[in-house]
Amino acid sequence: MSATPIEPATITRATTAQEILDLARQSPTAVAEHDKTAWLGLFADRHVVEDPVGGRPVLGGLFDRRTGRRGGDPLARFWDTFIAPNEIRFHVEHDDIVSGLNVVRDVTIETGLGGGVVAKAPMHLLYETTLDEGAPRIRRIAAHWEVAPMFAQVAGVDAAKLRVAAGMSARMLRLQGLGGALAFGLAVRSVGERGKQAVRRLVESAQRGDRAALEMLGGRPVSDVTKMIAAGDTVTASCTADGAHAVLFCYLNRKDLQVTSAVVYT
Incomplete structure (x- = not known):
């Protein structure tokens, strides 16, 4: 068992x-x-x-x-x-x-x-x-x-x-x-390019010091965002955080395509 x-x-x-x-x-x-x-x-x-x-x-x-x-x-x-x-x-x-x-x-x-x-x-x-x-x-x-x-x-x-x-x-x-x-x-249907744009806006807001965006990213602004992938309700991206390689996972609301949560893995 x-x-x-x-x-x-x-x-x-x-x-x-x-x-x-x-x-x-x-x-x-x-x-x-x-x-x-x-x-x-x-x-x-x-x-x-x-x-x-x-x-x-x-x-x-x-x-x-x-x-x-x-x-x-x-x-x-x-x-x-x-x-x-x-x-x-x-x-x-x-x-x-x-x-x-x-x-x-x-x-x-x-x-x-x-x-x-x-x-x-x-x-x-x-x-x-x-x-x-x-x-x-x-x-x-x-x-x-x-x-x-x-x-x-x-x-x-x-x-x-x-x-x-x-x-x-x-x-x-x-x-x-x-x-x-x-x-x-x-599965070809995903949050697509609009979802990627929402993630870019989140990252840019955090870089400008927006408190809500920073909190969503765990207080860790990211940069050098590349290789964005939209799959299902998620957008992932290769990036840099704290000077090291990281991967950003953003989860979106499929109805309004807003980021609801995010995790930065370093």
């Missing part, structure tokens, strides 16, 4: 930053090696994978209608749909950030889809960890990347791209069902 996840206050007395960082780094290693068993073993019994953020989350440990049982079957289907058939490489652009029980990675992911078709996605990855069965485990991965540019890279009328598109569609329908396939496509 699985142990009940321990609250974060307890976890911090039992794990180290290096253990948490090592755990997060094992994920891309298992993906690159196509080691499904190792990858699934990194996750807590109850887990969430948002890849991409804005799409349908993969929920583990809950009742799964497809198999009629609780467990990690949805995560296994996610692997079979998006990871197993592809060659995936992580290109790390900055040092990884460990903040409490979270790890943030600033990367570009390169996916070989077969037939010489390759797509690249700038990405900010957030790993949230917990303690499960006495060891650190991943309880949530949030992969922030933009779906539309990825679609554009694989769209086309040449034979290789048509085969890739047909294979992806058939695999998604078989493993994710019609609802899952549609949900993935709908």
